[in-house]
Amino acid sequence: MPAEPPTPKLKPCPVCRKPADPRFRPFCSARCRQVDLGRWLAGDYAIPAEEPLPDEDDEG
Ligand SMILES: [Zn+2]
Structure with missing residues (x-):
């Protein structure tokens, strides 16, 4: 295993x-960088850290 x-x-x-x-x-x-800046300015920035929420049964 070579050292990194x-x-x-x-x-x-x-x-x-x-x-x-x-x-x-x-x-x-x-x-x-410019592309990302443009997205921010356009207000069309997609959030990558979007985790699916687990289904919780709040019954009982
Ligand atoms: Zn790139």
Whole structure:
């Protein structure tokens, strides 16, 4: 098992899911950064952290 290089784990680009670049993090490029900014301004930003709520039976 080879040792992994001490590179910090970067989240994938939220726009295109490519490996993010430290210079443009959390995006992979300046273009994606602009795309994300445009989404924010347009108010059409999708929240990725949307977890399905478990069905709870509040009966009894
Ligand atoms: Zn990207």
